[in-house]
Amino acid sequence: MSPHKHDASLKAIDLSHHLNSKSKARHPSPLKDIIRFMAVENMVTLAGGLPHPSLFPIYDATISISNPSKTGEMKLSLSNEQTDTPLSSFLQYGTSAGNAKLRQWCEEFTKRVHMPLYEDFETLLHTGNTNAWSKVVGLLCEEGDYILCESHIYPSAQAYWIPQGNLAAPVALDEQGIRDDALEQILRNWEITHPGVNRPHVLYLVSVGSNPTGVTMGTERRQRIYDICVKFDVIIVEDDPYFFLQYPEYSMGNQVEGQVISNEKFLASLVPSFLRFDYQGRVIRLESLSKTVAPGLRLGYFVANSLFTERLLRASEVETQDPSGMSQALVYGLMQQWGTEGYLTWLQTIRIEYQTRRDWIIKAFAKQFTLKPAAEVPEISSSEGIAALIGSVPIFSFVPPTGGMFIWTTFYLNQNPNFKKLQLDSAIEDPEQLFGHTLWENLAEELVLLTPGSYYYPWQGKDKVTTKARGAEPEIVNLRFSFSMATMEEMELGVARLAKVVKSSWQLE
Amino acid sequence: MSPHKHDASLKAIDLSHHLNSKSKARHPSPLKDIIRFMAVENMVTLAGGLPHPSLFPIYDATISISNPSKTGEMKLSLSNEQTDTPLSSFLQYGTSAGNAKLRQWCEEFTKRVHMPLYEDFETLLHTGNTNAWSKVVGLLCEEGDYILCESHIYPSAQAYWIPQGNLAAPVALDEQGIRDDALEQILRNWEITHPGVNRPHVLYLVSVGSNPTGVTMGTERRQRIYDICVKFDVIIVEDDPYFFLQYPEYSMGNQVEGQVISNEKFLASLVPSFLRFDYQGRVIRLESLSKTVAPGLRLGYFVANSLFTERLLRASEVETQDPSGMSQALVYGLMQQWGTEGYLTWLQTIRIEYQTRRDWIIKAFAKQFTLKPAAEVPEISSSEGIAALIGSVPIFSFVPPTGGMFIWTTFYLNQNPNFKKLQLDSAIEDPEQLFGHTLWENLAEELVLLTPGSYYYPWQGKDKVTTKARGAEPEIVNLRFSFSMATMEEMELGVARLAKVVKSSWQLE
Known part of the structure; x- marks a missing residue:
């Protein structure tokens, strides 16, 4: 091939x-x-x-940047004295291809x-x-x-x-x-x-x-x-x-620091x-x-x-x-100042930071739910990664991410009495969607904000928006957790609030 | 009304x-x-x-900027200590509306x-x-x-x-x-x-x-x-x-400094x-x-x-x-540092600079051509501003700009023997376009680069590209002069080269 x-x-x-x-x-x-x-x-x-x-009012800039190889700062200088790439060339119209x-x-x-x-x-x-x-x-x-x-x-x-x-x-x-x-x-x-x-x-x-x-x-x-x-x-x-x-694979109860x-x-x-x-x-x-650098650069x-x-x-x-041009000057300057090796070291540093955060949120799950490999839970396909249970009831599952900033959870509704009621009500066209929205709103009211799975439905036309019409899996809803911003304490608090809402909704108290 | x-x-x-x-x-x-x-x-x-x-590698920036009210510089500081608009807020994702x-x-x-x-x-x-x-x-x-x-x-x-x-x-x-x-x-x-x-x-x-x-x-x-x-x-x-x-109206032979x-x-x-x-x-x-600030900001x-x-x-x-966000931070910082009054003063300063440059190029025209109000030249409509002649032959006209960076010139071809030949050649569909391109290329070969008027034809479809089909004025071509970048010496040299090409093409030597 x-x-x-x-x-x-x-x-x-x-x-x-x-x-x-x-x-x-x-x-x-x-x-x-x-x-x-x-x-x-x-x-x-x-x-x-x-x-x-000569009529640009910006002459030069001195910028404090992180030092990838050790703690502390470095200085980055952008000026017109850098004759191959003067600051004024970044302030002027460029070719649309970029510097x-x-x-x-x-x-x-x-x-x-x-x-x-x-x-x-x-x-x-x-x-x-x-x-x-x-x-x-x-x-x-x-x-x-x-x-x-x-x-x-x-x-x-x-x-x-x-x-x-x-x-x-x-x-x-x-x-x-x-x-x-x-x-x-x-x-x-x-x-x-x-x-x-x-x-x-x-x-x-x-x-x-x-x-x-x-x-x-x-x-x-x-x-x-x-x-x-x-x-x-x-x-x-x-x-x-x-x-x-x-990140390396998540291994339950056996995390290694990056x-x-x-x-x-x-x-x-x-x-x-x-x-x-x-x-x-x-x-x-x-x-x-x-x-890896900053989203505000728009570059x-x-x-x-x-x-x-x-x-x-x-x-x-x-x-x-x-x-x-300011973003271009800054990124070009960073890469010159750090060198490619320095930049790669910087990338390793932030990778480790986010790996730590991934482990925090899974630990927070483990504090409130019983985590088991999905393969050990008969109701759930083994490709679903890890199952989170309360007692013997599988509540949700997730694949521990080996990249990025998100954990995608699938909540299982077939043992949720409130969902079952919605399912039996013939007036309700899409019980999954209704339940999902209510669950998300209940969580927000309990002060833990997640992103509802419905944001991520692929658009297949106006006639394909319900769970059935989309041919989506029934009796589940999804929620996205981001682990990039919260502290460990916030994660623990947020997941505790989630567990409280779940227990109430699943009537497991 | x-x-x-x-x-x-x-x-x-x-x-x-x-x-x-x-x-x-x-x-x-x-x-x-x-x-x-x-x-x-x-x-x-x-x-x-x-x-x-905390994983943005950019901590703060100190930028030298011009001082609108007097010569010399000011310092602009962008940092996270500006608690209402910290630098990190500009480095983060923003709302798409801007800060x-x-x-x-x-x-x-x-x-x-x-x-x-x-x-x-x-x-x-x-x-x-x-x-x-x-x-x-x-x-x-x-x-x-x-x-x-x-x-x-x-x-x-x-x-x-x-x-x-x-x-x-x-x-x-x-x-x-x-x-x-x-x-x-x-x-x-x-x-x-x-x-x-x-x-x-x-x-x-x-x-x-x-x-x-x-x-x-x-x-x-x-x-x-x-x-x-x-x-x-x-x-x-x-x-x-x-x-x-x-800019104020251009008054021939009576320029006032801004x-x-x-x-x-x-x-x-x-x-x-x-x-x-x-x-x-x-x-x-x-x-x-x-x-007014800098095009490279893209803002x-x-x-x-x-x-x-x-x-x-x-x-x-x-x-x-x-x-x-870097551009936003810089512009917001500039406006805070200068204040609106300072910015308006800055705008006055650059207006004066470009007014001076406008006057330079018209002076350069006057060195090589006889300039007369178009109203005094029977062949040309008075709305054409100023006519530039060699001897009694009107070569081109222009409206002295009261704004911007450009002078748009209209060249009159009806006394140009080379153009007349093209007009008589029935094999040539668009003598104006052919002559215009040749004139522009001859100028470039004599080392004065202008922008050909053909760049600015409005697009009315494939069937409307010739001078006739567009219903455009016959027996003229246009050239655009920019006065924003060249020095007075360069303008004089460029216009002298133009005069040389014109004399040769119009056979006025």
Whole structure:
């Protein structure tokens, strides 16, 4: 099948048939002619409409930053004395692709971390993964197209496409994310299940620490998913903000504290990106700095084949231009000051912090519920990870995440008397949804705020919003827990409040 | 007609019929429910997926900024010790509307400068006017709609809408920008000229120092245009990056150096924005900081009625989120440090700088050409401002700009023997376009780079690209001069090179 080793001679294949009509219709930038002449020696240019840099009121900046290798601070200086990348060049209009040196850094970092199989990939700055995904939909999807996605999906991703008539084609999940058998079945049967409708050609997924399900896809699964995408000519969009927040398996009652290791070992410990399997250039990576540096920077980058980056650049020119120059200057400065090794060490540091927080919340669960491997609980499938019981009643289950910031819980309602009453009431169309909303509201009233599972339903049209119509699993509801922000004490308090609400609702007191 | 004085009781009328179908179809943000509970006291929140602010590697920044009231610098400090707006709050995810305090400043500044007639206008941050305009098209225009615009138009503005099948409905210009009689005629005759096609309901214009034409619309013209837009139910989109770069009339041979005056006098000297006439809420202002602070910040704001800002916010949530927090922190800090009075003084300072540069380039013209009021040259309409002649041959004309960064020149070809030859060649479909391109290229080869007028042709479809098919004035070509970047010496050298090329092409040696 696909080659596994880096082969410098591999080039992206022609994937231009994936571009949508709007993207194909973008005119080339009219500035090309002018730019060609701008570089000519002794040219007097009266062409550009740039403000004069002497009239920028910002001269230089000294910024205190963390020191990745030891506690304490470092200083980062941004000024016009850095002659190769003066601050004024970041304050001026940029090319919409972003600062060339920063893009170069992105490219080198991509090679170091992801070792893409094919040679002619490119990087292009964007203003964060929300923006990046909207540009990818604008690149590939015709209005009304179905988009392959996880069966629980990050709501902002589909909020962009819903108004333009796109629909989700959700792929069933397990503890590794989307299932390759489910993906293949959807694609193989498409003409039968959706006669006359274009087969989906875009797969959107968060393959590490998925939002909301928290699961991470392993190496073999990735290979199988990639091969199916080759077979059915599907573009894979890997939205990957949590890539560096990968943790060792959670082992009950036996937690090990995270430790900084060599950067080589750190990188080797991470599941490979889809880029490692991509010998055709059909993977678009959306790289984010939001979880590893700061979300307020609104800065990330695409990694994709050069045909796609060229069209994405045309879109950037008229939709956003490049990200904030202050953000670019800061990130470029950070990477110069730290070096790539320093940055990788920084990434290890924050990975350890979030791993600790993951362990806190599971410990908080263990204080209020009896935790058992799901395999030992007959009512629950073993792929559900860990079951949380009160007495012998399984209340919820979760897969302990090996990445990201979220724990996705599935609550089992078949032993809940209040739910049973709703089920018997023929006037209630969707007892799961009603119960789920009430449970969430009861929790909020008891002062523990979670995110309701209903936020993450894939949009399949107005006729497919109830649990039954969506073909979703009956007698369950989901809640998402985030472990990124709360203290250990807050988690314990929150989970105690949850246990109180559960006992009351399940009538277990 | 419309009221001219501020009346606090005026409210925006219902303009919801202007929203396009995509904009209407945007779902309300699902986070509202959660946000309602977040503010509850003692809430343990495990809902948000925010990275922990203690893991942002940026602690504080000290920035040298200019001092508007005298030469020398000031220091601006951004840190977490500013408890109402700590730096970490700008580094975190924001609401897509932008920082509340910065928006508050935008609102107060709008009141101070523009004195909007109606009360319930709102401000919303955006990532620069390129982005803002793309969002306004996404708010109001259906695919295929015609958009009213100046008959020479900023290319990026239409590059956004061309791929989605929108077309320009260009309005004829004079020395004040679009003509009200031309606008009224287009709208009144629309059903006759475009049977079965929706009448345009969006007018896009740069009404101060227009790009490319450099002209500024006066008060009376604005009133007439506004009243026509009320009559025909048109939304006015005022893209106004050069508003504060307004200059006194150029008086030949009698230049006065700009001087800092009181801020009240400064504001009173500026032509009023369309907001001053807008008693219905049908004006959308695109406010930019690119020419007054720095373009690299990628930060500006909308001023519009609250119905439009709400829908624009929904788009921002899924397309961009808010502008870079570093840019927001910097601009908010600048405005706090300077105060609004200091900022207005800063604006005066840069206005004077660009006024000086405008005078430089006209002086450079005067060194090489004989400048005369166009009214004194029989071949040229008096609305063309100033004519530049060699001997008795009128070569080009221009309206000395009272705003912005550009001089738009019209070259007269009817005495150019090379052009005459092209005209006689029946194999040449568009002699103006061919001559214009050759002239521009000859200039670049002589080492003076200008922007060709062809960049600014409004897009009216593939069948309307030649001079004749567009119904454009024959026997002329345009070139745009920018005076923002070059030194006086460079301008003189560039114009000398222009004169050389002209003499050769017109055979005047």
